[in-house]
Amino acid sequence: MFSRAESGTTRPNPVWKRIHDDLSSRIYSGEFTEGFPGEVQLAEEYGVSRGTVRQALRPLREAGIIISHRGRAPQVQTTDPWTSSGPVHSLLPPLEGDISRGTTHTTVQRAELNKEAAAHLGVESDTALLHLAWTYHPDGPPISLGHSWIPLRYAEPLTDLDFTHTSVYRELSVVCGISVDGGRETLRAVAADAEEAAALECEPGTPLLAYTRISASGDTPVEYRTGSMLGSAISVTHRF
Structure with missing residues (x-):
């Protein structure tokens, strides 16, 4: 039976989630660049049922990280769908491609109390939260900014950690053993105010796509996030 030491959380993870987190870590390390193993092989490797393997793979498939076609071996998506901007946003030409080559400039990285964020996360107002703020630069000027609050008991x-070349979701999975596999998000079109324009190096009034997001691991909210992205650099795709 597959087992893995718990990290960053006091609640036990089910077997399928521990396998999911282990596979995520192996994917991010580049282990499966030549191809991804099938369900039968993974079931034998981890010593679990095929159904447990399917549970572990479901979030990876839904996020587009594992791509399967009938009659073909599964493949790993070579670009990183879990970027600092989140899983549903993608860059438009000429910025599309492997956006992991860009850089994240972290402007805030500290433990704090935040009543609004705590309320969104469904925790007590005096719960310590890790607050991260950043701008993302694909290759030159920034195209997005964001703020993230995560209960410190998960994210300590x-x-x-240096986020220059990585993302919050990746490190939550790899370092903390917490996989973000759901949530809800609200998007709206806005005009850049003076503060946003200064951070994004654009003119006030520039069209932006603003969002608020609650990210969850299973049924537990683990992150509250707000942010804005240049409208000219972002597309949004939803499956239905």
């Missing part, structure tokens, strides 16, 4: 290993 991230308090001193």
Whole structure:
């Protein structure tokens, strides 16, 4: 039976989630660049049923990280769908491609109390939260900015981590053992105010796509996020 030491959380993870987190770590390390194993092979490797493997793979498939076609071996998506901007946003030409080559400039990285964020996360107002703020630069000027609040009991290993070339979701999975596999998000069109224009190096009034997001692991909210992206650089795709 597959087992893995718990990290960053006091609640036990089910077997399928531990397998999911382990596979995520292996994917991000580049282990499966030549092809991804099938369900039968993974079931034998981890010593679990095929149904448990399907549960572990479901979030990876729904996020577009594992791509399967009938009659073909599964493949790993070579670009990173879990970027600092989130899983549903993608860059338009000429910025499309492997956006992991860009850089994240972290402007805030500290533990704090925030009543609004705590309320969105469904925790007590005096719960310590890790607050991260950043701008994302694909290759030159920034195209997005964001703020993220995560209960410190989940994210304490991230308090001193360098996010220049990685993302919050990736490190939550790899470092903390917490996989973001659901949530809800609201998008709206806005005009850049003076503060946003200064951060994004654009003119006030520039069209932006603003969002608020609650990210969850299973049924547990683990992150509250707000942010804005240049409208000219972003497309949004939803499956239905």
